[in-house]
Amino acid sequence: MSYRNFALRRVPGATALPSLFVDVLQPTADGALLVARMSTATAHPGRWHLPGGSVEHPDAGQPLDAAALRHNAARELLEELGVDTAPDDLTLWAVTRGDHGNIGIHFAAPPQPATVLHERFAAVVSAATAVGQAPELEQITFVHSPADLKALDGPHADYLEPLVGRYARILL
Secondary structure, three states: HHHHHHOOOOOOOOOOOOOOOEEOOOOOOOOOOOEEEEOOOOOOOOOOOOOOOOOOOOOOOOOOOHHHHHHHHHHHHHHHHOOOOOOHOOOOEEEEEOOOOOOOEEEEOOEEEEHHHHHHHHHHHHHHOOOOOOOOOOEEEOOOOOOHHHOOOOOEEOOOHHHHHHHHHEEE
């Protein structure tokens, strides 16, 4: 969602505009899911969510289809976590509709070792900081169930608990 649309939600009487976003369930080798906390420089500072973001418009004449959505999700994973996953390796996992009418397209990525995810995230944060930019994410952690989410300080994306719960039930 663009910051303009986010700002409209804060204006009394303005019409809230829904957005289309993609994100990625990034599992670890031991079955945990990576969740991330947004930095203060974002539209939702301090909020926990899955790595992802707004869908970018396709080039003129190009469709907004499953391949384009996978490409957007892979791009977000690389930008936010430094994890380079081929779009074809992402599997459509769920579609949600949020409290503000937002539509989320959620993909699952192949498992990665938690140590690799921490290293790549640290490299993204270091690269952003080196050029004077704030990274989009300020923290990552790993959860196994919705109960683990309760221990995280700050708000959660409206889709997070149901998706983590579904993921946990599939692993049982």
